Amino acid sequence: MEKSYTEMEQNFLQFYKQIEAYEEAAGLIGWDLRTKAPKKGVAQRTETLSFLAQKVHELSTSDEMKNYIDQLRNSDNKIIKASIDECEKEYNKSRKIPINEFTEYVQLTSTAESVWEEARENNDFETFRPYLEKIVDFNIRFAEYWGYKDNRYDALLDNYEPGVTVETLDKVFPELRNNLTNLLDKVNQSEDKPDPNLILSHFPKDQQEKFSLKVLEQMGYDFDAGRLDETVHPFATGLNPNDVRVTTRYDEQDFRMAVFGTIHEGGHALYEQGFDPELYRTPVCNATSMGIHESQSLFWENFVGRSKAFWDKNYDLFLEHAPESFKNIDKNQFYRSINEVKPGFIRIEADEMTYALHIMIRYELEKGLINQEIEVKDLPELWNQKMKDYLGIEPKNDSDGVLQDVHWSSGGFGYFPSYALGYMYGAQLEQSMRKTLDLEEVIHSGDLSPIKNWLNDNIHRHGSMKQPLNLLQDVTGEGLNPEYLVKYLDQKYNKIYNW
Amino acid sequence: MEKSYTEMEQNFLQFYKQIEAYEEAAGLIGWDLRTKAPKKGVAQRTETLSFLAQKVHELSTSDEMKNYIDQLRNSDNKIIKASIDECEKEYNKSRKIPINEFTEYVQLTSTAESVWEEARENNDFETFRPYLEKIVDFNIRFAEYWGYKDNRYDALLDNYEPGVTVETLDKVFPELRNNLTNLLDKVNQSEDKPDPNLILSHFPKDQQEKFSLKVLEQMGYDFDAGRLDETVHPFATGLNPNDVRVTTRYDEQDFRMAVFGTIHEGGHALYEQGFDPELYRTPVCNATSMGIHESQSLFWENFVGRSKAFWDKNYDLFLEHAPESFKNIDKNQFYRSINEVKPGFIRIEADEMTYALHIMIRYELEKGLINQEIEVKDLPELWNQKMKDYLGIEPKNDSDGVLQDVHWSSGGFGYFPSYALGYMYGAQLEQSMRKTLDLEEVIHSGDLSPIKNWLNDNIHRHGSMKQPLNLLQDVTGEGLNPEYLVKYLDQKYNKIYNW
Numbered sequence: 001m002e003k004s005y006t007e008m009e010q011n012f013l014q015f016y017k018q019i020e021a022y023e024e025a026a027g028l029i030g031w032d033l034r035t036k037a038p039k040k041g042v043a044q045r046t047e048t049l050s051f052l053a054q055k056v057h058e059l060s061t062s063d064e065m066k067n068y069i070d071q072l073r074n075s076d077n078k079i080i081k082a083s084i085d086e087c088e089k090e091y092n093k094s095r096k097i098p099i100n101e102f103t104e105y106v107q108l109t110s111t112a113e114s115v116w117e118e119a120r121e122n123n124d125f126e127t128f129r130p131y132l133e134k135i136v137d138f139n140i141r142f143a144e145y146w147g148y149k150d151n152r153y154d155a156l157l158d159n160y161e162p163g164v165t166v167e168t169l170d171k172v173f174p175e176l177r178n179n180l181t182n183l184l185d186k187v188n189q190s191e192d193k194p195d196p197n198l199i200l201s202h203f204p205k206d207q208q209e210k211f212s213l214k215v216l217e218q219m220g221y222d223f224d225a226g227r228l229d230e231t232v233h234p235f236a237t238g239l240n241p242n243d244v245r246v247t248t249r250y251d252e253q254d255f256r257m258a259v260f261g262t263i264h265e266g267g268h269a270l271y272e273q274g275f276d277p278e279l280y281r282t283p284v285c286n287a288t289s290m291g292i293h294e295s296q297s298l299f300w301e302n303f304v305g306r307s308k309a310f311w312d313k314n315y316d317l318f319l320e321h322a323p324e325s326f327k328n329i330d331k332n333q334f335y336r337s338i339n340e341v342k343p344g345f346i347r348i349e350a351d352e353m354t355y356a357l358h359i360m361i362r363y364e365l366e367k368g369l370i371n372q373e374i375e376v377k378d379l380p381e382l383w384n385q386k387m388k389d390y391l392g393i394e395p396k397n398d399s400d401g402v403l404q405d406v407h408w409s410s411g412g413f414g415y416f417p418s419y420a421l422g423y424m425y426g427a428q429l430e431q432s433m434r435k436t437l438d439l440e441e442v443i444h445s446g447d448l449s450p451i452k453n454w455l456n457d458n459i460h461r462h463g464s465m466k467q468p469l470n471l472l473q474d475v476t477g478e479g480l481n482p483e484y485l486v487k488y489l490d491q492k493y494n495k496i497y498n499w
Numbered sequence: 500m501e502k503s504y505t506e507m508e509q510n511f512l513q514f515y516k517q518i519e520a521y522e523e524a525a526g527l528i529g530w531d532l533r534t535k536a537p538k539k540g541v542a543q544r545t546e547t548l549s550f551l552a553q554k555v556h557e558l559s560t561s562d563e564m565k566n567y568i569d570q571l572r573n574s575d576n577k578i579i580k581a582s583i584d585e586c587e588k589e590y591n592k593s594r595k596i597p598i599n600e601f602t603e604y605v606q607l608t609s610t611a612e613s614v615w616e617e618a619r620e621n622n623d624f625e626t627f628r629p630y631l632e633k634i635v636d637f638n639i640r641f642a643e644y645w646g647y648k649d650n651r652y653d654a655l656l657d658n659y660e661p662g663v664t665v666e667t668l669d670k671v672f673p674e675l676r677n678n679l680t681n682l683l684d685k686v687n688q689s690e691d692k693p694d695p696n697l698i699l700s701h702f703p704k705d706q707q708e709k710f711s712l713k714v715l716e717q718m719g720y721d722f723d724a725g726r727l728d729e730t731v732h733p734f735a736t737g738l739n740p741n742d743v744r745v746t747t748r749y750d751e752q753d754f755r756m757a758v759f760g761t762i763h764e765g766g767h768a769l770y771e772q773g774f775d776p777e778l779y780r781t782p783v784c785n786a787t788s789m790g791i792h793e794s795q796s797l798f799w800e801n802f803v804g805r806s807k808a809f810w811d812k813n814y815d816l817f818l819e820h821a822p823e824s825f826k827n828i829d830k831n832q833f834y835r836s837i838n839e840v841k842p843g844f845i846r847i848e849a850d851e852m853t854y855a856l857h858i859m860i861r862y863e864l865e866k867g868l869i870n871q872e873i874e875v876k877d878l879p880e881l882w883n884q885k886m887k888d889y890l891g892i893e894p895k896n897d898s899d900g901v902l903q904d905v906h907w908s909s910g911g912f913g914y915f916p917s918y919a920l921g922y923m924y925g926a927q928l929e930q931s932m933r934k935t936l937d938l939e940e941v942i943h944s945g946d947l948s949p950i951k952n953w954l955n956d957n958i959h960r961h962g963s964m965k966q967p968l969n970l971l972q973d974v975t976g977e978g979l980n981p982e983y984l985v986k987y988l989d990q991k992y993n994k995i996y997n998w
Contacts, residue, residue: 021550024543025524028531040724041742044523044780051520225539243540281543 009080012068016083016283019059020240026052027239035229035247060087061094082465083283093159096145105138109411116409123399125380132408133376136369139413143370153370156414160290161421163467166367168480169417172424173360176482180357181390183489187341187353188392190497194336198329205250205258207321212248212262214317219300220452221246221266222273228262236265236297238272241280245269255322256338260301267300268293270452274460289468290415294422295429296455302352303430303488304451308495309443311335336496343391345400352423353489354391359420361386362405366413425472427485429459432476508579511567515582515782518558519739525551526738534728534746559586560593581964582782592658595644604637608910615908622898624879631907632875635868638912642869652869655913659789660920662966665866667979668916671923672859675981679856680889682988686840686852687891689996693835700824704749704757710820711747711761714813718799719951720745720765721772727761735764735796737771740779744768754821755837759800766799767792769951773959788967789914793921794928795954801851802929802987803950807994808942810834835995842890844899851922852988853890858919860885861904865912924971926984928958931975 005013029049037045059065069088075081094102112131119128143155151166158164187193213228231247238244246265251257271287279285287293304310311318315331326334341351347358365382368374374382383402388394395401407415433439433454442450458475466474473479493499504512528548536544558564568587574580593601611630618627642654650665657663686692712727730746737743745764750756770786778784786792803809810817814830825833840850846857864881867873873881882901887893894900906914932938932953941949957974965973972978992998 017546018550021547024547025528025551028527029524032527032531036726038722038724038726038742040721041739044739044741047516048520048523051517052524222539223537225537227535227537240540240543242543243537245537 005077005080006075008068008071009075009077012072012080012083013282015059015064015068016087017281019056020281022052022056022059024239026056027237031237031239031245031247034231034233034235057094060090065091078465079279079282079284086283086286086464089162093146097142101138101141105135105142105411108134108138109409112409112411113406116403116406120399120403123397123403125398125403128403128409129376132379135408135411136376136413139411140370140372151367151371153367153414156366156370157417158414160415160418161468162289163469164289164291164417164421164480168469169363172480172482173363173420176356176420176424176486177360177390179482179486180353180489183353183486183493184341184343184357184392186499187493187497190499192498194340194496195333196337196340196342198333198337199256199326200254201323201325202252203255203323203326205252207323208250208252208255208258211318211321212258215259215263215305215314216246216266218314218446218448219263219266219270219304220449221269225273226269234261234265236268236272238269241272241275241277241285244272260305260338263305264297264301267297270300270455271296271460274452274456275463276461279461279463279465284463284465286464288462288464288466288471289421290418291421291425292459292468292471294419295425296459298352298422298426299429299455303426303439304443304448306339306352307440307443308335309440311338313444313446339492339496341493341497343393345387345393345395346404353493356420356423356485357390359416361390362407362416363420366416370413421468421480424480424482424485425468427488428472428476428478428481429455430488431484432458504576504579505574507567507570508574508576511571511579511582512781514558514563514567515586516780518555518782519780521551521555521558523738525555526736530736530738530744530746533730533732533734556593559589564590577964578778578781578783585782585785585963588661592645596641600637600640604634604641604910607633607637608908611908611910612905615902615905619898619902622896622902624897624902627902627908628875631878634907634910635875635912638910639869639871650866650870652866652913655865655869656916657913659914659917660967661788662968663788663790663916663920663979667968668862671979671981672862672919675855675919675923675985676859676889678981678985679852679988682852682985682992683840683842683856683891685998686992686996689998691997693839693995694832695836695839695841697828697832697836698755698825699753700822701751702754702822702825704751706820706822707749707751707754707757710817711757713816714758714762714804715745715765717813717945717947718762718765718769718803719948720768724772725768733760733764735767735771737768740771740774740776740784743771759804759837762804763796763800766796769799769954770795770959773951773955774962775960778960778962778964783962783964785963787961787963787965787970789917790920790924791958791967791970793918794924795958797851797921797925798928798954802925802938803942803947805838805851806939806942807834808939810837812943812945838991838995840992840996842892844886844892844894845903852992855919855922855984856889858915860889861906861915862919865915869912920967920979923979923981923984924967926987927971927975927977927980928954929987930983931957 026049029045029052033042033045033049065087069084069091072080072084073088075084108131112128112135115131116128119125139156140152143152146155146158148155148158149165154165157166157169209228216228217223225242226244226246228246228248231249234248236244236246246262246269248258248262248265271293275285311331311334315334319326339351341353343354344350347355350358361383364386365374365379369376380398380402384394387401407413430439433451437450437454439451442448459471462471469479525548528544528551532541532544532548564586568583568590571579571583572587574583607630611627611634614630615627618624638655639651642651645654645657647654647657648664653664656665656668708727715727716722724741725743725745727745727747730748733747735743735745745761745768747757747761747764770792774784810830810833814833818825838850840852842853843849846854849857860882863885864873864878868875879897879901883893886900906912929938932950936949936953938950941947958970961970968978
């Protein structure tokens with residue numbers, strides 16, 4: 001990549017630094033709000049956060065930005081070219097929405113989030129319904145403003161997974177669904193199921209933390225460029241490429257929350273710690289998509305953290321931190337227990353076999369709503385029907401059903417598919433990685449840096465220089481293909497459930 | 500105070516909110532840099548901090564600000580009037596300095612700080628000297644730009660202690676010095692000195708933290724509007740009036756560092772948690788001076804935390820957290836030990852009897868430099884001579900002498916006197932408080948809220964609506980008077996040293 005910039009390019013990067021400064025300050029405030037901030041200080045802090053967001057918006061949609069876009073659109077410098085593409089996309093997205101509509105929408109979603117929270121608590125879809133109807137209407141209008149080729153929903157998908165369309169998803173999801181439900185049948189019919197209660201005994205928080213930190217270390221997470229803190233809803237956040245923080249949650253009755261949560265967020269963090277320094281301080285020093293981001297967290301959580309090899313290597317270490325009650329659990333039974341598959345109502349509690357099914361339900365409903373093929377009022381019924389069809393269970397109430405996710409109340413239509421894409425990308429990356437790495441051997445060695453280095457080279461360092469499907473093509477030699485995920489699940493769970 | 504604002508006043512407050520937002524973001528970054536930030540992330544974070552400071556500077560010196568100042572200078576609303584005064588002062592201070600000189604000065608001090616750090620490490624005043632000479636020259640010029648009535652140094656003092664002048668200080672410092680050196684003679688001649696080693700045994704950090712938290716609680720520190728964290732150089736910081744954080748440092752060989760440090764910073768924090776809500780979101784929602792701020796921290800640290808009554812009440816609680824080795828220490832001997840007086844070279848390690856003497860040395864040297872009566876090159880010698888005269892000891896090297904403080908390298912001329920003022924203010928406040936409160940009884944009760952409430956009512960709630968000496972006059976009925984501090988020290992140490 002080129003290092004020398006023209007004067008105009010330097011000016012543009014200098015201008016962009018302002019956006020970055022606001023985003024860094026906002027990022028730290030966001031981290032603090034979710035980890036440390038005392039409750040009374042939140043009200044004013046939130047105003048400050050909005051102010052910073054407004055400043056980013058002003059700069060991103062400014063005439064100065066437009067000028068840089070026009071002047072540098074055809075730059076010979078690849079980093080500048082890709083950066084300008086990013087900025088232009090952002091510029092257009094924002095400028096195409098009339099400002100009064102946007103303001104109204106921001107207010108609506110901000111109210112809707114608290115309405116949703118209460119509705120979920122009270123199992124009361126009807127209170128939330130009018131808000132959701134308005135949010136859907138706004139998203140339909142936004143999609144029209146932004147434009148699309150084939151399907152209106154593509155305009156929303158593009159916000160999270162650029163280049164992925166309804167056509168892409170409709171090609172893979174039905175096949176994936178068939179395969180997953182088949183596998184799930186085998187699981188359900190198994191007569192040798194793991195015992196989930198085996199591992200559910202009290203595990204002190206400080207020992208969970210110590211073990212989690214050791215695993216992060218094995219992964220190659222750089223503690224001089226990040227830290228681990230406690231929170232309610234775990235996340236990773238890159239404040240800058242050298243300050244990428246991980247958070248986790250400790251459940252003393254179920255250590256999996258913290259251990260697999262830390263590995264998951266650690267996977268996200270390695271992505272953001274791994275950008276090529278040449279991209280620092282440019283708009284492409286970012287993840288290329290939510291799906292690729294999720295592929296990184298899932299790769300570490302599932303393909304590494306929930307693997308047989310990982311526990312063969314780390315079970316003794318784990319027992320050093322685990323309380324007495326764990327000492328008599330057979331390693332293989334332990335491994336089977338942490339990999340229990342069980343259809344449940346709640347997406348965020350789902351295992352790796354059923355997770356994508358939860359996503360498909362949401363995808364189909366979103367697509368229907370945005371294309372005006374289904375109506376908000378029918379959502380609860382449709383939700384429950386699909387749960388029955390895909391997972392074989394039906395929630396007893398909307399709180400465990402259509403009301404469970406925050407995404408719609410905040411207007412995040414188009415986001416859900418990224419989660420399922422992350423699983424498929426992850427499995428495809430694993431197969432490619434195996435061409436040059438003996439994964440089991442690496443994991444057994446206790447030094448996971450060859451995995452991290454492979455991901456650094458193939459995924460992380462590129463930032464958002466390549467769109468997700470192009471990146472996938474370059475690394476794996478093919479496009480999106482659900483077969484790898486299915487094959488991985490089949491081989492793994494065949495052994496766990498003895499079918 | 501008035502609650503209704505004219506439209507112009509509302510616009511001004513709205514405008515001011517931008518400054519506040521930048522300051523809040525910068526405040527959080529500052530807190531994070533000193534408590535949590537991973538080291539590799541610091542470089543970019545520092546740039547972001549400069550950017551935010553620059554934004555504050557731009558707004559504070561903008562034509563829009565000038566317009567509000569001109570329009571609202573004679574507002575009937577007291578809060579607005581005082582706010583405009585604050586803003587005008589800031590505006591003038593900044594605008595009177597030619598921009599190129601200011602830029603040069605910022606660069607100079609930023610370099611000088613690292614030069615100083617190295618010079619102190621290497622005991623090498625000569626390397627630092629040319630930088631300090633330039634900084635003094637700048638401060639002389641700034642003082643001339645800003646203007647003053649009697650003494651050039653007044654212009655600098657005004658940045659930290661508005662209304663206090665060389666005339667004020669020269670009236671009280673000599674008297675205070677005489678009295679302190681007399682007291683110190685008595686201490687030195689005492690044949691019944693406390694044993695300082697009695698309390699210096701290993702004290703685990705987590706137990707120090709637990710005890711410190713309990714003391715903060717007794718003080719009435721609001722943990723829903725703040726938190727306690729660990730740092731290297733303890734500080735308190737008000738990010739907003741409902742998020743005022745305390746930091747402390749744990750020395751496992753000397754619990755006093757954390758316990759008295761926490762009480763000290765807690766005192767600062769109570770000030771910033773105690774502003775009248777009517778002042779929130781205005782420029783007067785701030786401490787009125789560094790000296791009054793210091794009076795609050797010192798009041799709690801010394802008049803409460805190092806008092807006989809406090810340890811009579813809390814010694815059992817202390818022992819619950821202290822290790823076995825403390826269990827046999829007699830309470831009275833303990834009390835005497837924590838109040839040992841001993842002239843030392845280092846200001847920040849000084850006890851309450853010698854502290855002000857350290858300050859006077861610095862004050863006299865600063866005043867001489869700014870009035871061009873002494874030269875930078877003569878500082879080391881003058882320093883050592885004054886140490887001998889005032890404290891009876893002479894540092895063996897400049898690292899323990901003239902090079903020990905960061906202040907001059909960062910251009911903080913005029914700051915030092917505030918520390919000594921804080922001691923005198925604190926003693927004056929104590930005497931006033933005693934008119935309505937039986938301090939010993941309150942402290943014995945374990946519920947310190949009457950003290951906090953008194954300080955809330957008399958000091959905190961006013962923010963910077965009153966200048967420090969006016970505030971003092973209103974609360975105590977008199978001006979600055981060192982007698983109270985002397986009397987307090989005499990009575991307290993008479994008993995400790997049995998003279």
